[in-house]
Amino acid sequence: xxxxxxxxxxxxxxxxxxxxxxxxxxxxxxxxxxxxxxxxxxxxxxxxxxxxxxxxxxxxxxxxxxxxxxxxxxxxxxxxxxxxxxxxxxxxxxxxxxxxxxxxxxxxxxxxxxxxxxxxxxxxxxxxxxxxxxxxxxxxxxxxxxxxxxxxxxxxxxxxxxxxxxxxxxxxxxxxxxxxxxxxxxxxxxxxxxxxxxxxxxxxxxxxxxxxxxxxxxxxxxxxxxxxxxxxxxxxxxxxxxxxxxxxxxxxxxxxxxxxxxxxxxxxxxxxxxxxxxxxxxxxxxxxxxxxxxxxxxxxxxxxxxxxxxxxxxxxxxxxxxxxxxxxxxxxxxxxxxxxxxxxxxxxxxxxxxxx
Ligand code: OGA
Ligand code: NI
Numbered sequence: 058x059x060x061x062x063x064x065x066x067x068x069x070x071x072x073x074x075x076x077x078x079x080x081x082x083x084x085x086x087x088x089x090x091x092x093x094x095x096x097x098x099x100x101x102x103x104x105x106x107x108x109x110x111x112x113x114x115x116x117x118x119x120x121x122x123x124x125x126x127x128x129x130x131x132x133x134x135x136x137x138x139x140x141x142x143x144x145x146x147x148x149x150x151x152x153x154x155x156x157x158x159x160x161x162x163x164x165x166x167x168x169x170x171x172x173x174x175x176x177x178x179x180x181x182x183x184x185x186x187x188x189x190x191x192x193x194x195x196x197x198x199x200x201x202x203x204x205x206x207x208x209x210x211x212x213x214x215x216x217x218x219x220x221x222x223x224x225x226x227x228x229x230x231x232x233x234x235x236x237x238x239x240x241x242x243x244x245x246x247x248x249x250x251x252x253x254x255x256x257x258x259x260x261x262x263x264x265x266x267x268x269x270x271x272x273x274x275x276x277x278x279x280x281x282x283x284x285x286x287x288x289x290x291x292x293x294x295x296x297x298x299x300x301x302x303x304x305x306x307x308x309x310x311x312x313x314x315x316x317x318x319x320x321x322x323x324x325x326x327x328x329x330x331x332x333x334x335x336x337x338x339x340x341x342x343x344x345x346x347x348x349x350x351x352x353x354x355x356x357x358x359x360x361x362x363x364x365x366x367x368x369x370x371x372x373x374x375x376x377x378x379x380x381x382x383x384x385x386x387x388x389x390x391x392x393x394x395x396x397x398x399x400x401x402x403x404x405x406x407x408x409x410x411x412x413x
Contacts, residue, residue: 073187073201076169078276087197088284095289095348112312114139114319114327120146122246133250140345141310141329143322147242149235151324157232157300161358163222164203165274175203175217182394184217191402199284199351201274207233207362208268233268233362236298240266240364243296243328247342257375258295258337262366275307275349275357286349286357293397293407294331294363301327305357311346332397332408333365336387339374344408368393387411 115135177184373389
């Protein structure tokens with residue numbers, strides 16, 4: 058495949074993947090995966106995600122977390138080994154989750170002009186656009202995103218919030234409030250699972266939490282083994298709550314050097330811990346690397362909600378988790394988006410920069 062000239066390259070970077078995917082006869086070079094940039098092997102991309110020998114992503118019943126020590130233990134081991142689980146009976150109605158999927162669908166299906174009203178600037182993460190270009194060599198993800206600050210409310214940049222559909226703002230604000238409650242339930246349960254005071258993680262948040270929403274759109278691609286929807290990464294959040302597509306799978310977590318697919322469980326939320334929870338738990342809970350595969354026939358849409366402490370606050374391992382046998386593994390840090398992306402840009406994990 059001939060590499061694109063610089064003007065072609067420029068055109069390409071200005072196009073969203075959704076536009077490139079329409080009538081795409083040749084895969085643009087910038088999107089082709091490179092082995093040396095990835096964890097694990099490239100050849101397992103098309104592998105079935107749920108073979109009988111693969112472990113399964115644990116399913117946690119939220120309605121049992123307060124009454125069943127067994128369920129709490131299951132949560133602890135899920136987050137300690139996988140770093141992720143599927144939450145069921147979490148209290149958000151399936152019909153409301155459908156509304157969230159609907160605003161995402163209506164936005165991505167609106168006209169190019171309409172979507173471009175929310176376009177992000179080249180050097181900004183907030184807004185609509187394709188993968189953020191951090192370096193000339195970077196392989197681009199086969200995805201378009203709409204990234205918005207949801208909390209704290211006074212930091213919302215409403216110029217990036219879609220006008221179409223007209224109820225977008227109302228639904229996302231309501232979803233944000235519901236996810237804030239889920240964040241509280243998860244952080245309290247994780248603390249209790251370690252026999253700690255239940256607010257010990259939440260206390261690091263300050264009076265208000267931060268939350269960002271990322272609406273992900275993965276167009277189909279005729280060469281699904283040559284691109285990635287999202288390249289391997291770990292999240293910079295404390296926890297991430299993902300609303301998966303109702304029909305199309307694609308998310309995989311790296312466990313013991315193997316990629317494990319996350320199946321679709323009706324009305325479940327897929328929750329994983331990010332770097333900030335790994336730090337606060339002094340490494341007990343794992344911020345696991347994950348990636349997204351694309352599908353040759355079907356588009357896929359997901360909504361990720363990144364929950365984390367206020368960025369002006371320092372976070373660090375909880376005192377009670379530090380002892381002679383379990384020494385402190387991480388420094389206290391102010392975990393900002395800039396800090397996360399600066400490491401990401403250099404091909405490093407932000408969490409490694411926090412290790413002692
Ligand atoms: C993310 C992410 C997974 C998905 O947005 O950080 O990992 O399936 N998304 O969209
Ligand atoms: Ni992620």
